[in-house]
Amino acid sequence: MSELTLTELTTILRECAGEDENAGLRGGDVLDTTFTDLGYDSLAMLETAARIQILYGVVLADDVVVEAGTPRELLSLVNESLAEGP
Structure with a gap:
């Protein structure tokens, strides 16, 4: 895959944190909202990083x-x- 999009990232975040689709990342411009304000803690972020590693290398x-x-x-x-490559 050549690029991780916001849509793909939000899907990964929801899966890793078990987020209800009606919370946090739903709608609006969340690009510059802190993960803390979105309800994600460091454990959820580490889970997200692990999933990104699996999916994107x-x-x-x-x-x-x-x-x-x-x-x-x-x-x-x-x-x-991803742009730097392997």
């Missing part, structure tokens, strides 16, 4: 994932890694 250090404060930041990290 992108390995992100745990501290980098936890420091990514918003969906925009996480998307940038993943997509930069």
Whole structure:
């Protein structure tokens, strides 16, 4: 896959955190909303990183994932890694 989209990221986040589809990421511009404000803790973010690694082959250090404060930041990290290639 060449790029992780916001739609794909929200699907991964929901699956990893067991989020109700009517909460947090539903609708609106969430790119710059902090994961904390969206209701995601560090454990959910680490689960998300593990799923991204499985699906996209992108390995992100745990501290980098936890420091990514918003969906925009996480998307940038993943997509930069994908652009660099293996």
